[in-house]
Amino acid sequence: MILTGPEITAAAHDGRLRITPFAADQVNPNSYNVRLGPTLITYTGPVLDAHRPNPTQETTVGPDGHVLQPGELYLGHTLEEVGSDTFVPLLFGRSSVGRLGLFVEITAPIGDIGFHGQWTLMLTPIRPLRVYAGMKIGQIMFFVSTGAVDLYRGKYQAATGPQPSAYWRDLARLQVVAS
Numbered sequence: 001m002i003l004t005g006p007e008i009t010a011a012a013h014d015g016r017l018r019i020t021p022f023a024a025d026q027v028n029p030n031s032y033n034v035r036l037g038p039t040l041i042t043y044t045g046p047v048l049d050a051h052r053p054n055p056t057q058e059t060t061v062g063p064d065g066h067v068l069q070p071g072e073l074y075l076g077h078t079l080e081e082v083g084s085d086t087f088v089p090l091l092f093g094r095s096s097v098g099r100l101g102l103f104v105e106i107t108a109p110i111g112d113i114g115f116h117g118q119w120t121l122m123l124t125p126i127r128p129l130r131v132y133a134g135m136k137i138g139q140i141m142f143f144v145s146t147g148a149v150d151l152y153r154g155k156y157q158a159a160t161g162p163q164p165s166a167y168w169r170d171l172a173r174l175q176v177v178a179s
């Protein structure tokens with residue numbers, strides 16, 4: 001079951017959902033629009049290494065926006081902190097943004113019950129596209145869960161701003177378990 005707009009509003013007010021800041025005009029019939037935050041990061045190395053932290057550089061989106069280039073991966077973030085200890089969140093692009101050829105997530109739309117923080121957006125455009133901080137870029141749906149709940153305690157908990165891949169931390173944990 002998916003939360004309707006009115007139920008999203010009710011849950012944001014009674015604490016089953018945490019959306020900070022919350023604005024009534026971002027509620028859709030069955031999702032909540034999230035806005036693009038001002039910070040973008042890109043990886044600077046010619047080859048990304050899944051087993052190691054990768055160097056990044058940061059850009060701040062100014063009042064005139066920032067042009068995203070095809071072929072580049074930009075990690076952005078939501079202005080809102082969104083999470084729930086009750087519902088399963090899923091992040092998608094907005095249709096109006098997809099119609100401009102922009103992907104806002106790549107292969108990983110699923111949020112965990114218990115994650116709270118700003119969401120990292122994986123931005124890549126089909127064509128050069130000027131984006132603006134504060135634009136309503138994506139939407140999050142909330143699903144009712146069933147079964148016992150084991151709250152998220154993962155690598156990206158309490159994220160503020162875009163988070164580069166911490167896949168390498170999985171290896172460090174495996175090595176500790178193996179030793």
Ligand SMILES: O=c1ccn([C@H]2C[C@H](O)[C@@H](COP(=O)(O)OP(=O)(O)OP(=O)(O)O)O2)c(=O)[nH]1
Pocket residue numbers: 091105106108109110111112113115118119120121122152153154155156
């Ligand atoms: O596009 C997305 C998708 C998810 N998340 C957040 C919410 C989610 O709860 C958390 C972790 O996502 P996931 O479980 O897919 O990441 P992982 O690579 O498996 O890391 P972990 O081991 O921390 O679960 O990241 C984002 O910020 N952006």
